Amino acid sequence: MPGPTTPAPLNPDGSRRTFMKQAGGFLGLALAPPFLSQAERLTALSKKVEGVSTISLKVNGTVRAIRAEPRVTLLDALREYLDLTGSKKGCDHGQCGACTVLVDGRRVNSCLTLAVMSQGKEITTIEGLAKEGGELHPMQAAFLKHDGFQCGYCTPGQIMSAVACVQEGHAGSEAEVREWMSGNLCRCSAYPNITAAILEAKGQMG
Amino acid sequence: MNNFSYIQADKAKEATAAKRDDKSAAFIAGGTTLLDLMKLNVENHGQLIDVNMLPFRGIEMTKDGLRIGALERMSEVGAHPLVKENFPAVSESLLLAASAQLRNMASIGGNVLQRTRCGYFRDTAFPCNKREPGTGCPALEGDNRNLAILGTSETCIATSYPGDLAVALIALDAVLTLENAKGKQRQVPITKFYLLPGTTPQRETVLEADELIVAVTIPQTAAARKSKYLKVRDRSSYAYALVSAAVGLEVQGGTVRAARVALGAVGAQPWRCFEVEKALVGQPATEATFRAAAELALRGAKPREHNAYKIEMAKNTLVRALSEVASV
Amino acid sequence: METNQKENAPTNVVGKPLDRVDGPAKVTGAARYSAEISVPGTVHGVLKTSTIAKGRITGIDTSRAAKEPGILNIFTHENLPKPAKTPKQIEKWRAAQSYLPMQDNQIQYAGQPVALVVATTLEAATQAAALIRVTYQAETPIDSYHDPKAELFDPQKIQQGKKDGHVVRGNPQQAYNGAAVKHEATYVHAINHHSPMEPAATLAVWEGADKLTVYEASQNVTMHQGNLAELLGMPREQIRVVTKYIGGGFGCKGSFWPHTILTVLAARAVNRPVKLALTRQQMFTGVGHREDQEQTLKMGATAEGKLVSIVHTKKATTSPWDNYTESNGKVMDMLYACENYSTVYELARANVMTSVWMRAPGEAPGSFALESSMDDLANQLNLDPLEIRLRNYADYDHSNGKPWSSKSLKQCYTRGAELFGWSKRNPKPGQTRRGKLLVGHGMASATYPVHSSQGTARVRLFADGHAVVEAGATDLGTGTYTVMTQVSADALGLPPEKIRFELGDTRLPTAPGSGGSVAAGTVASSIMAAAEDVWDKVVKMAVADKKSPLYKAKPTDVKVELGRMFLSKDPKKGETLLAALGRSGQPDIEGSGTGKYGAGYEEKNFGQNGANQNDDKQKPGGHSMHSFGAHFCEVEVDPDLGTIRVTRWVGVHGAGTVLNLKTATSQMTGGAIYGIGAALMEDTFRDPNFARYTNADLAGYHVPVNADIPNIQVEFVPETDPYINYLGVKGIGELGMVGVAAAVANAVFNATGRRLRSLPMTPDKVLEALRLPA
Known part of the structure; x- marks a missing residue:
């Protein structure tokens, strides 16, 4: 069941501190002025985030707030609270890569990332990759063309990882792609096709 | 995972003091080891102290060698030109470890504190002297294929640190800088950082409860x-x-x-x-x-x-x- | 209309490398798998499993667990409502495991469910499960067939009594004793786990006291529906099982496991939809495995290398209740020409859950033994491994004396050898080096039987030029959505984008599950039968319609190809199905039909497929049906570090009509890699004292990663088979994996002169083998 969600205003700054202030505010410090001095901020931050609180996540360009405990991982926040089920849970321990998303442009395992720590960061999931209107990202199109998947369960993680792999500059050769994509298991074993897709999409990602 | 409270520390002292005052607390940087073990209920912490805002960053050459801030991520350190040029073993140990995703997440300080992959330690259904002192070590007569053959005891045969980086750091005489709740720093050669299991396999390093790893320094040698x-x-x-x-x-x-x-x-x-x-x-x-x-x-x-x-x-x-x- | 049009029926999109029709949903994250279906009010279920492997529960303390926020209930054997029947009481129980946990306080295997927590959040349910304190009276478990406490027994029958535990043909022992050349070896296979990327999951939604919908990660919705109906004492039609997308299965999701019914019972008790996904750790004790096993294989041959005897025995671990074991003997019985053969299974009960079919069950480990021994025999006789296989080429099936419905193995050998450059191989082991690495080349044969099957489909053709085609099949990633769209498109003469193919729902016409490589052949045939029903109806309209060029023609004189009806004798005279339907004023027309795969099809169509009725052997059910293939492999072995790397792979297969070259090639590639995993790294370790796995996760249980895999070259040889089904399709899901481990082992032998007979061939085993003299 998707958790209760409320739309939150887009944060123009998006910095972590701003979000902590916000979180603090939700914790009952609503009287704190919008612009805190250093001392005041420390007071606010010394308050713990405990139990259910509002956590604001900027996912695919939109800030959304959930009510959740600090133990909620980014993956579960996406899947169970925001109903963004494109990011997959394959192992929940950083051992398969199916949950890969981009946080501030870096690929990470969202299953080992806390939602509360992801506030103020740009989170990109598979749902945010295609253009509005549905035009596929070149990596998505290449996966489709090269049959870089079978069951499709690891695919969102593969594609997010692949986009980062290219952006990092780790798609220079077949061997390099294979090594740098090894954090994404594919049990159907579409590996040769995944590799081919990445090498092709690289040329179109600009 | 147990339901912990979370604080984001702004200053080192705030973090170390919070840890000193709460025995159940843990620091969190990348979280790749910590959350893994908490999900397995191998570790339970009432409080997580987020140290990512602390200024322990930077990769720079000093008179003592290359100083790497403990909060730098494995990816950056592994790819850094100073590291690749002067300490290829360190770079390789980082880039051959885990996956690109985990390397983006895991900090250098957290990396040297990785815990064993021994299957008995990781599964709370088994006895394990490291996890629950005095319960026994089934690995002695069980799955010991990837466990240690040197420095073990009858109490524990785990490869307590299962990773890569610390192997390179130990070879190259790296020194860890630790800071405690009083704000005092000390230098510990990594060769003296880890403890052998003996009869207390639960004690893995010389790190005190209120200490935080601040930096790693690797001397420059031929x-x-x-x-x-x-x-x-x-x-x-x-x-x-x-x-x-x-x-x-x-x-x-x-x-x-x-x-x-x-x-x-x-x-x-x-x-x-x-x-x-x-x-x-x-x-x-x-x-x-x-x-x-x-x-x-x-x-x-x-x-x-x-x-x-x-x-x-x-x-x-x-x-x-x-x-x-x-x-x- | 009974038809033999298939013979030379033209195709438009069948066979083409069409992109997957479900691909856009999968690459955008829009495809929802079972645990991702959004049903309002859904709460989370989490299992607590036993820490011990044998004994009984003496107490359960849920007090700490109950303090987690939002707990709705904590079910144990004491308060979980009982099912109407347990599997043991069900005559037609369709699953490998017949034991249902949480019915009493007994513990029979480690990881057995002992409690199920239902809570409003996943976090609370997970932690509550961890906080439940279960106390046990533990007994010493038996961990496997090689446990000194284990007792091997003769099961007589295996797999719920479905297969013989003894098969004997001729005088195998006598023939072996008298053979000019003898070879005997024992092969060990580790415990393997299917490890699909999507963990098993159930979302149970009660829509009333007697109406249930289950979103299940199922390879076979009909099986799940049937078993649930029996367990719950409900009519089948009151239970709907839905699987629109499934994240791999490889067999484990094609059987019925405890978590499904436990979730359903819990959902009824809390009166909320309950979603439960196994954790990755629970996947190792929740959905079966490939059993630990060893095979002893004795082969006798003439001095020329012709087999005279195969004597095979298998020892394996099974559960306390069931006699499941893979039937490894099947492949040995028929792959080569050999008059004398026997296989005998011996099982030992241990405290493990029931093992279950895993991709190429029996054929995969069986072919490892057979094809390794063949390689040894070739070496013993100084024959090329290909040559010894040709000398023993079976021109008919020696297991039953029947001719093959089709067999292209020779072409596979020839083409594979050519693509691989087999003739350049150095036959002398240990001679080829690449720097510090030893290089070796090996090959092995592959085969998989056609398991007879049948299913139904419905076709609804709309006058506006689109069609909805339905069959309750599943798409495991095998391409069912795509290939059935192609089949439907050609059957109706529509472009594929005008076809919507629906699957994965028990409300649809019953189709077989994805398993045993039967889906493609059966469902394609069902669609063709349903399409024929539509053709019949439209032809009848046309011949009665003054405006039709076919007006007053005899329906039996009308043929239909690619959606166009025409006179057999005057093909220019005709029109499209759509044209006739359009004039009728009917918005749509519906047809349904039953399609058969294998023996049932042959029997039904006897004499109508160009088969020679005068040939004695061409009697109904008279053919043996198998697909065949050949693998060629290059490895590099590091003699110092013990690592093996597969550096080249060629697989050539004869599998009848290929419905989609792209998806079929992917599946064969995946099969090879699945086999490479079993060959080189997959090994679940069960602790001998605790009968509990020590590496039950994806860091401990290694499956291949991208860096392990070279480019895999796959080809299909053209093959026509008029006997097996309407379109001549043979299943390919399993074939690609059969023989793979042997091909790798044979290449390792060629590289090192050492024969590894224990899978997986990990670096420690390689170093050990290299320490011994060649």
Whole structure:
């Protein structure tokens, strides 16, 4: 069941501190002025985030707030609270890569990332990759063309990882792609096709 | 996971004091080890102290060597030109570890505090002296294929640190800077950082409860500049080592002037091989020398039913790594 | 209309490398798998499993667990409502495991469910499960067939009594004793786990006291529906099972496991939809495995290398209740020409859950033994491994004396050898080096039987030029959505984008599950039968319609191809199905039909497929049906470090009509890699004292990663088979994996001169083998 969600205003700054202030505010410090001095901020931050609180996540360009405990991982926040089920849970321990998303442009395992720590960061999931209107990202199109998947369960993680792999500059050769994509298991074993897709999409990602 | 409270520390003292005041607290940086173990209920912490805002960043050359902020991520350090140029073994140990995703997440400080992959430790259904002192060690007569053969005790045969980086750091005499709740810093050579299991396998390092790793400093040496990390594993990537070796050589006119040798995944902790180093110095840099020296590395090894292969594999890994560094 | 049009029926999109039709949903994250279906009010279920492997529960303390926020209930054997029947009481129980936990306080295997927590959040349910304190009276478990406490027994029958535990043909022992050349070896296979990327999951939604919908990660919705109906004592039609997308299965999701019914019972008790996904750790004790096993194989041959005897025995671990074991003997019985053969299974009960079919069950480990021994025999006789296989080429099926419905193995050998450059292989082991690495080349044969099957489909053709085609099949990633779209498109003469193919729902016409490589052949045939029903109806309209060029023609004189009806004798005279339907004023027309795969099809169509009725052997059910293939492999072995790397792979297969070259090639590639995993790294370790796995996760249980895999070259040889089904399709899901481990082992032998007979061939085993003299 998707958790209760409320739309939150887009944060123009998006910095972590701003979000902590916000979180603090939700914790009952609503009287704190919008612009805190250093001392005041420390007071606010010394308050713990405990139990259910509002956590604001900027996912695919939109800030959304959930009510959740600090133990909620980014993956579960996406899947169970925001109903963004494109990011997959394959192992929940950083051992398969199916949950890969981009946080501030870096690929990470969202299953080992806390939602509360992801506030103020740009989170990109598979749902945010295609253009509005549905035009596929070149990596998505290449996966489709090269049959870089079978069951499709690891695919969102593969594609997010692949986009980062290219952006990092780790798609220079077949061997390099294979090594740098090894954090994404594919049990159907579409590996040769995944590799081919990445090498092709690289040329179109600009 | 148990339901913890979370704070984001802005200053080191705030973090260390919070940890001092709450025995159940833990620091969190990348979270890749911590959350993994908390999900398994191997670790339970009432409070997580987020240290990512602390200023322990930066990769810079100092008079003592390369200083790496403890909060730098494995990816950045592994790819950094200063690291690649001056400490190739460190770079390789980082880039051969885990996956690109995990390397983006995991901090250097957290990395050296990784905990064993022993299956008995990770599954709370089993007894385990490291997890619950006094309950026993089923690994002695069980799945010990990837457990230690050096430095073990009858209480614990885990490769307590299962990773890669610390193996290279131990070989290259890195020094950890630790800071406690009083704001006091101390320097601990990484060779003295880890503890052998003895009868207290739950104590893994000399880190005090209120201490935080602030930085790692690696002295610049000729051997470090010509160093290598070689990793043998069950699959080509994304796997823990069965055996690994970090070696560095300074060779002049075909003779070894200085050597740095450490083994991973064979010792209860990353294993510095001082005797091998001694045996190499002054000798011609040949495969025969390396072979003879490697024999010393495993002296005193105590293999179990499934891990005796490590003796030969470790020797061969050393010889291969030394040969490649010396280009022979 | 009974038809033999298939013979030379033209195709438009069948066979083409069409992109997957479900691809856009999968690459955008829009495809929802079972645990991702959004049903309002859904709460989370989490299992607590036993820490011990044998004994009984003496107490359960849920007090700490109950303090987690939002707990709705904590079910144990004491308060979980009982099912109407347990599997043991069900005559037609369709699953490998017949034991249902949480019915009493007994513990029979480690990881057995002991409690199920239902809570409003996943976090609370997970932690509550961890906080439940279960106390046990533990007994010493038996961990496997090689446990000294284990007793081997003769099961007589295996797999719930479905297969013989003894098969004997001729005088195998006598023939072996008298053979000019003898070979005997024992092969060990580790415990393997299917490890699909999507963990097993159930979302149970009660829509009333007697109406249930289950979103299940199922390879076979009909099986799940049937078993649930029996367990709950409900009519089948009151239970709907839905699987629109499934994240791999490889067999484990094609059987019925405890978590499904436990979730359903819990959902009824809390009166909320309950979603439960196994954790990755629970996947190792929740959905079966490939059993630990060893095979002893004795082969006798003439001095020329012709087999005279195969004597095979298998020892394996099974559960306390069931006699499941893979039937490894099947492949040995028929792959080569050999008059004398026997296989005998011996099982030992241990405290493990029931093992279950895993991709190429029996054929995969069986072919490892057979094809390794063949390689040894070739070496013993100084024959090329290909040559010894050709000398023993079976021109008919020696297991039953029947001719093959089709067999292209020779072509596979020839083409594979050519693509691989087999003739350049150095036959002398241990001679080829690449730097410090030893290089070796090996090959092995592959085969998989056609398991007879049948299913139904419905086709609804709309006058506006689109069609909805339905069959309750599943798409495991095998391409069912795509290939059935192609089949439907050609059957109706529509472009594929005008077809919507629906699957994965028990409300649809019953189709077989994805398993045993039967889906493609059966569902394609069902669609063709349903399409024929539509053709019939439209032809009848046309011949009665003055405006039709076919007006007053005899329906039996009308043929239909690619959606166009025409006179057989005057093909220019005709029109499209759509044209006739359009004039009728009917918005749509519906047809349904039953399609058969294998023997049932042959029987039904006897004499109508160009088969020669005068040939004695061409009697109904008279053919043996198998697909065949050949693998060629190059490895590099590091003699110092013990690592093996597969550096080249060629697989050539004869599998009848290929419905989609792209998806079929992917599946064969995946099969090879699945086999490479079993060959080189997959090994679940069961602790001998605790009978509990020590590496039950994806860091401990290694499956191949991208860096392990070279480019895999796959080809299909053209093959026509008029006997097996309408389109001549043979299943390919399993074929690609059969023989793979042997091909790798044979290449390792060629590289090192050492024969590894224990899977997986990990670096420690390689170093050990290299220590011994060649």
